[in-house]
Amino acid sequence: MRALSLGRWLRAWRVPPLPERWHSTLPPQQKVSVEVLDHLEHLALVDFRDSEGVERLQKAIQFADQLHEVNTDGVEPMDSVLEDRCLYLREDDVTEGNCTKELLENAREKVEEYFVAPPGNIPLPKLEERDSFLQGS
């Protein structure tokens, strides 16, 4: 094996080793409040199963905070790399539908030709009344 050196293509560009780099240089941030966590559970209809779930969010936010190190003055946000292309327009013809059977086949519960949901859109109970991990917080 030849001696491994950086070679002339890659001048000495030293980067700190992995562990330090990924920790934010910003001051430690506030913990996310229980209200916000509860709000998220409602909006996403996904719950934080345990403290690990909450930790995961905390870490994700901390990780994302690194974005603030970048100077983006005067930079326009980019929705998509196709922002300079224009939207394809379809003719107003009826080309789909009439497949009730196929659609209902994949539904676990149905009534005649309807999809069926439990009654109304009763919102999830308040934090105190719900069986959520956050209750202990």
Place this chain on the structure above:
Amino acid sequence: MLRASLRQVSAALKEGRVTPTELCQRCLALIRSTKFLNAYITVAEETALKQAEEAEERYKRGQPLSILDGIPIAVKDNFNTAGIETTCASNMLKGYISPYNATVVQKLLDQGAVLLGKTNLDEFAMGSGSTDGVFGPVRNPWSYSRQYKEKSVPKSHSEDKEFNWVITGGSSGGSAAAVSSFTCFAALGSDTGGSTRNPAAHCGVVGLKPTYGLISRHGLIPLVNSMDVPGILTRSVDDAAVLLGSLAGHDPKDSTTVQDNFKPFELPNLTDVSKLSIGIPKEYNAPGLSSEILALWSKAADLFKNAGAKVVEVSLPHTHYSIVCYHVLCTAEVASNMARFDGLEYGHRSDAKESTESMYAATRREGFNDVVRGRILSGNYFLLKQNYEKYFVKAQKVRRLIANDFVKVFRSGVDILLTPTTLSDAAPYMEFIQEDNRTRSAQDDILTQAANMAGLPAINVPTALSERGLPVGLQFIGRSFQEKQLLTVAKWFEKQVQFPMIQLEEVKRHDNDVFHHQKSASFS
């Protein structure tokens, strides 16, 4: 025959040296005997044999549909396939039989390809190891290769094989393993942050990520709509070009495909690289890059220089922010894309009946794994009114900076960028699962992610074996919609490095033909 290239086997079919049904049966048999790789979630034996029979009829009449007619192909299980289960390796879609084919799947079928089955992945394509799906992890075929076994020190006779097996990388690990173990001649993957190139590098196959907007995503269950592309995995660059030719082009069902006319191309055999300018982005010497790969990269640069190409160091200054940027944009899109999984129209449905909301919540708790749920919660956090500007819009701005980095470099006269694909060779499974999914993805995606941000085409070309006897690949990144140039250069490079063929016992047993023994002495 199983180890032949796509072109070679297509010619053999045409000449009648082998029939589509024989080919299909051999592939199916090999799938059965390599079941321990766990590369396939669903094997569609019946339909595949039927397709093979139909292909045979066409060959008999001398009317094959295309070069792909009768050729066995595998498809990642996040592409919709009518009549064949599509699960995304998630409990949410276990048992889901889609009523329609993804456009790319339809195109393959229309050209006579034989669909062998759906390959394994990380749940909903979230991950870089193909270890986080409900059907279990995919094993890298190279774990069982003579090359790896020779280099690894067994701890004891019985436990070594199981203990030391390495991951395929992800999230298209099943597809990469399927191609790598010769069970099919090409496979479809998807690439959002490197999900095709990463496993391609670890499994020693060619992994192509086309330009965003070139190939239709209609029917590809999305992870990040603004970055996803269908990926192509093959055993040679030429084969990838063939697949690309049959898949690319405007699809009226996908408004993010460009309306320009696409002309399939034949790859020229490049001999003179003196007019080429190769860029070496210094920031891709990322933290954690193994010295082995660094050396390989350096050698590759030398290769081009010695052949007369212009090789320059360039800078893509915002590279190391691409992971953070990706993290925010990806989780936000995931939060949005996963909102449709509520059990009402399809997929898993919980028994909770008190209210619609409680049913939805329970369904999602039962259907999604922790990785998916974690990303949904993070994504929703970044999309909250009070956070939107601070995180999402900010990330979009950083995205533009990253994309602009590439524009500047390409404008300065560089034709192709040469970078490593992965930080190291494939990790052993037991080591890999020590870190959590997000951290792993963050680390492993660093080299592949930026190309998705910018929508650029990129390809992994297997280059050499590492000290442990595992594949290492290098990546080429090209200009938007310049796949022909990209693949031409990749093909030249492939020819120079002569990457060794994997030596698998199982394959030897199934493939009795004399195969071309690739000289393995060239690049290491």
Place this chain on the structure above:
Amino acid sequence: MLLTLLWRATFPSMQVTVSQRIHNLLCHLLSPWVPVVGLEIHAQISSNSKLFSGSQVQFAAPPNSLVSFFDASLPGTLPVLNRRCVEAAVMTGLALKCSINKKSLFDRKHYFYADLPAGYQITQQRVPIAVNGSLSYSLCMDSKMSQMVTKIVRIKQIQLEQDSGKSLHDDTRSQTLVDLNRAGVGLMEVVMEPDMCCGEEAAAAVRELQLILQTLGSSQAVMAEGQLRVDANVSVHRPGEPYGVRTEVKNINSLRFLAKAVDYEIRRQIEELENGGTILNETRAFDSRLGCTVPMRDKEGKQDYRFMPEPNLPPLILYDAKSLPANMNHQQVINIDWIHERLPDLPSVKREKLVEQYGILPEHSFTLLNEDGLAEFFESVVKQTQMKPKKVIGWILNDLLSYLKQYSLTVKESPVSSFLLADLLNLLEKKEISSTAAKQVLAELWKGEGKTPLEIVKEQKLELLQDQKELEQICQAVIDERENEVMAIKAGNRKVLNKLIGLVQRKTQGRSNPVLVKQLLEKKLSE
């Protein structure tokens, strides 16, 4: 009433908007509260297929039969924009004097509901297709429709968005049935700024919008079929103070209920505040049975729609004559100027033309346009008769229209065609019958038995007496019979003459021309 006269007297010729504001202010001088009403109107686009998919748009159909894979949110499906929906929105924007954004964007609005399969709606939150327009509408100041006032409401924006499916709540079996036929149908949301001050104004503004949409054909805008849905934003404040907390009122199914709901909500808020209470920023539903608004069950905590750009739809680019690209497929190009040139006459223009062409009153033109097909009917009659339009209009608006209303018929369903009515009016014009007789004939025609006016006249012997001599004789006879009345007339009481005319009418069984009779009587009495 007094206010209007005051206003008109003081500011006869000012710009409408300024005088309108002053009018409002004067209104409010009488009350310590200023009501403020804004509207969000969803109009279903009249198209064959949906906004982002190729399934059909139709009002009644078997459940889930007009649903594509995309509408059902099957994973992997993608939206593709319907050209016709864009054209409808551009037409509407131009008619409402908006600026059309040459580049507009689509966004996702997230919330969970059984009738929203994807868990988000595709809408235009950041940059909608049209902004900053205005709508002129008129109100009558009294019930006789004799005084009209023109008002203007600003249009904040028009955006394209998807309609949701329908949930049918089955409380007996404790379940909700979901029909996605309507999911994905194209909607134009028209946002009207809070420039209105009462239920009447809101209803009039929506009525005018409805007429415009129907004239353009961009939406059929029938409220009863859910093609036009209105949500009202209502608040009150004291003059000079900032706007109060507003409530949103939903579930309004007709123009009449809109006016009622808005007025009720204004009164409720005033009462609440005057009693020392506060107004909550909430959503209320209008209960048409009770005629009041009730709080809707609100979501737990605040709603956050987490808007995000729709990544599957690049920007929508529109062109005009100047920016038209040279070699682009013309099916992919929408030219705003081209659409503008082909806009039909809007209701306000149509009304002006009617007034100018036929010399009818502005109020009349409103009624003509308010009733589907009535203006065409009127014009058709005018063409076929010598009677002056100014007289014809009376027969259309007073007689024909009241019959239609009485029997709940549309103009199309009228048993009396324009041809028949013209025929009748000709008889009247030629003085072959009296106007009383004409009314009788019309009543008979209404039965729809297929008889012509002439036939009815002959049948019921309604012809005017033509023989002058005979008429003279009858007049003389009446004069001779009624000495007392004659004396009264000769003494100076002219009113009594009408009694004599009436008696002559009776003797001739209504077949005498009252004008002629009057002349003859007067002549005889002066002898």
